Amino acid sequence: MVPLTLAEHGALAKGLLPAAIWDFFEGGAGTEWTRRANLDAWRHHVLRPRVLVDVSAPDCGTELLGARLTAPFGVAPMAYHRLAHPEGECATARAASEAGVLLIVSIFASRTLEQIAAAAPGAPRWLQLYWLRDREALTMLARRAEQADYRALVLTVDAPKVGRRLRDLRNAFALPADLTAANLDPRLTSSAGHSAAGRSGIEEHSRQQFDPTVSWADLAWLRARTRLPLVLKGVLTAEDARLAVEHGVDALIVSNHGGRQLDGVPPALAVLPEVVDAVPAECPVLVDGGLRHGSDLATALALGARAALVGRPVLWGLAHGGADGARAVLDLLREELLDTMVLAGRPTLAALDRDALAPWPPAAAAPL
Ligand SMILES: Cc1cc2nc3c(=O)[nH]c(=O)nc-3n(C[C@H](O)[C@H](O)[C@H](O)COP(=O)(O)O)c2cc1C
Numbered sequence: 001m002v003p004l005t006l007a008e009h010g011a012l013a014k015g016l017l018p019a020a021i022w023d024f025f026e027g028g029a030g031t032e033w034t035r036r037a038n039l040d041a042w043r044h045h046v047l048r049p050r051v052l053v054d055v056s057a058p059d060c061g062t063e064l065l066g067a068r069l070t071a072p073f074g075v076a077p078m079a080y081h082r083l084a085h086p087e088g089e090c091a092t093a094r095a096a097s098e099a100g101v102l103l104i105v106s107i108f109a110s111r112t113l114e115q116i117a118a119a120a121p122g123a124p125r126w127l128q129l130y131w132l133r134d135r136e137a138l139t140m141l142a143r144r145a146e147q148a149d150y151r152a153l154v155l156t157v158d159a160p161k162v163g164r165r166l167r168d169l170r171n172a173f174a175l176p177a178d179l180t181a182a183n184l185d186p187r188l189t190s191s192a193g194h195s196a197a198g199r200s201g202i203e204e205h206s207r208q209q210f211d212p213t214v215s216w217a218d219l220a221w222l223r224a225r226t227r228l229p230l231v232l233k234g235v236l237t238a239e240d241a242r243l244a245v246e247h248g249v250d251a252l253i254v255s256n257h258g259g260r261q262l263d264g265v266p267p268a269l270a271v272l273p274e275v276v277d278a279v280p281a282e283c284p285v286l287v288d289g290g291l292r293h294g295s296d297l298a299t300a301l302a303l304g305a306r307a308a309l310v311g312r313p314v315l316w317g318l319a320h321g322g323a324d325g326a327r328a329v330l331d332l333l334r335e336e337l338l339d340t341m342v343l344a345g346r347p348t349l350a351a352l353d354r355d356a357l358a359p360w361p362p363a364a365a366a367p368l
């Protein structure tokens with residue numbers, strides 16, 4: 001079966017992956033209300049198509065922090081791609097490069113920053129960091145990222161600790177013995193191979209490493225150690241968006257971490273407009289969570305996102321088809337976006353503005 005939708009890529013992956021790995025990829029925190037709300041959020045908007053517009057040459061190419069992209073999206077940072085495929089992040093890097101989209105590499109990547117860079121020379125990629133207790137390790141990662149031609153650092157700020165993911169606790173999820181975080185001291189994550197019943201290896205190894213004391217004042221410390229632009233991931237309020245801009249952050253990612261951190265927060269799409277309105281136009285705002293079709297991407301752009309990120313579907317493609325599978329997922333999203341732009345009579349990104357959307361269901365008419 002050739003998958004025609006992202007959901008079909010998911011079905012292929014589910015049939016192949018061990019259940020505990022599928023659950024680690026798919027799962028959210030707590031009741032998974034937020035994870036489900038992410039998937040549902042897109043259905044609260046409908047497109048307002050325009051007709052009799054020349055749509056013969058739709059164009060979704062864009063530029064983001066100086067990098068040219070064939071479409072306004074990228075791969076969200078996700079830990080341990082080798083859980084999906086032996087080539088891990090190297091395969092994902094090839095896929096993103098061939099598709100012409102951004103790759104954000106997780107600090108918990110299972111291939112080294114240098115291997116990933118060598119797999120796709122010249123392609124746009126950013127490195128995502130968590131604030132580790134070991135600041136020497138953070139400094140080294142920032143330096144290696146610069147040397148290996150990563151173009152920005154993304155600090156994820158919604159994870160002072162890992163959320164309570166019941167699927168992983170029930171499965172006593174642990175990394176396979178041959179898999180560690182390739183860019184950190186291997187002793188830190190190899191202990192994750194021995195999780196006890198009712199505990200999660202991921203939760204345990206990250207609890208030892210994450211520094212929950214980090215606050216706004218610390219951003220200057222990181223800034224002083226790199227010349228790369230700094231992006232914050234995991235902002236969900238206008239207040240924090242304004243603070244980020246005041247602290248010199250170069251871009252924001254509105255995200256609830258795919259529903260994997262605080263259960264009960266709104267889908268990122270629902271708070272995207274308040275964040276966009278809170279920051280100056282020069283500060284790009286990205287969004288992620290539950291994007292499963294090119295028309296979802298159109299919705300995110302119309303609500304003011306400069307680009308969006310896609311997470312789990314890339315792991316689905318990787319799991320069933322390696323680099324080719326991940327590439328198929330990314331190409332499908334771009335094709336669906338272009339299709340949406342053509343059929344909606346909005347063949348440029350500029351035409352995907354707030355007039356392109358209406359709320360659904362429509363606001364009730366005022367009583368007579
Ligand atoms: C398996 C998995 C691992 C993840 N690892 C990280 C990570 O290391 N760093 C991070 O900032 N976000 C991480 N995330 C969150 C993603 O970057 C992203 O916010 C989320 O998956 C987007 O939602 P989607 O999967 O519904 O597209 C992870 C998500 C998944 C599914």
Ligand SMILES: O=C(O)C(=O)c1ccccc1
Nearest residue numbers: 079108162202206257260
């Ligand atoms: O960030 C995550 O969602 C995640 O799964 C993770 C993986 C490794 C360490 C910490 C968090």
